[in-house]
Structures are given as structure tokens and as C-alpha cells.
Amino acid sequence: MTFDKVKMLEFPQRGDERGHLVVVEGEQDIPFDIKRIFYIYGSDAEVVRGQHANRKSEFVLINVAGQSKVKVKDGRGNEAVFSLNRPHTGIYLPKLMWKDMYDFSPDSVLLCLSSEHYDPNEYIRSYDEFVRIVNEE
Ligand code: TYD
Numbered sequence: 311m312t313f314d315k316v317k318m319l320e321f322p323q324r325g326d327e328r329g330h331l332v333v334v335e336g337e338q339d340i341p342f343d344i345k346r347i348f349y350i351y352g353s354d355a356e357v358v359r360g361q362h363a364n365r366k367s368e369f370v371l372i373n374v375a376g377q378s379k380v381k382v383k384d385g386r387g388n389e390a391v392f393s394l395n396r397p398h399t400g401i402y403l404p405k406l407m408w409k410d411m412y413d414f415s416p417d418s419v420l421l422c423l424s425s426e427h428y429d430p431n432e433y434i435r436s437y438d439e440f441v442r443i444v445n446e447e
Pocket of ligand 1: 362
């Protein structure tokens with residue numbers, strides 16, 4: 311999986327004088343059909359979440375409130391840190407990317423859109439195993 315597929319996305323804003331409205335349509339504003347959403351909030355600033363890669367799932371992460379950071383690694387020496395701090399931007403993460411989410415603000419609500427239903431068997435939770443898998447591809 312090539313690292314240059316990891317991308318910040320900017321979503322259409324349809325707000326008006328009544329307030330903001332941001333639209334994210336599967337297969338239109340993001341590269342996959344959405345099968346699952348979950349959201350993370352109430353994580354302290356020193357907590358590191360994620361710490362896994364996925365064999366199948368693609369994700370888009372959006373801080374719909376507050377902010378956090380995500381560090382992405384491809385297991386082949388490329389890594390980058392992205393700040394998620396605007397409700398109308400998100401990061402696209404293809405499959406087989408290691409991710410760590412951290413630096414959560416107290417008001418952070420991190421919305422995660424996924425291309426797959428939850429299956430714990432497609433999660434790779436050992437970094438050494440992840441490196442072995444991507445380098446075998
Ligand atoms: P985990 O993957 O550790 O969360 P994160 O990567 O965001 O730190 O998931 C925490 C718990 O929630 C774990 O017991 C698995 C469960 N879970 C589900 O049941 N369904 C899901 O879609 C997700 C993302 C997690």
C-alpha cells in the first residue's frame with residue numbers, strides 16, 4: 311500500500327446563517343462506501359490510542375469537535391503526523407497503515423468512518439508483525 315494514498319480531505323460545507331453543515335458521502339467525498347462509524351471521546355491528553363493496522367479496513371478520521379493528532383506509518387520507513395482540528399477536514403487512511411492517535415484535547419470528538427464492519431481478526435496489533443506483513447507483500 312503506497313504511502314501517498316494517505317491524504318487530508320476537505321469536505322463540502324453547506325452551512326448558512328443558521329450554522330454549519332458538513333457533508334461526507336461514501337464513494338463521493340471519500341474513496342469508500344461507509345459500513346461503520348464509531349467515535350472516540352473522553353481520552354486524556356497523555357493517552358495513545360489506535361496502535362494497530364488493519365488488513366482490510368480503510369478509514370477516514372475527522373475531529374468533529376476539539377483536536378487530536380494521528381501518526382501514520384507504512385512499515386517501510388515512511389511516517390507522517392497529521393493534526394485533526396477542523397470539523398470539515400479529515401484524513402484518509404488506506405488499509406495496512408499503522409496509526410497512533412494522541413494529544414486529544416478535552417473536548418475532542420474523533421469520528422471514524424470505516425469501509426468494513428468490525429472484525430477483530432483483521433486488526434494487526436503487533437508492530438513487528440505489521441512490518442513483517444507489509445514487507446512480505
Ligand atoms: P480499540 O480498537 O482498542 O480502539 P482504538 O483503536 O480506537 O484505541 O477498541 C476498543 C474496544 O472497542 C475493543 O474492545 C474493541 C471494541 N470495538 C468494537 O467492538 N467495535 C469497533 O468497531 C471498534 C472500533 C472497537
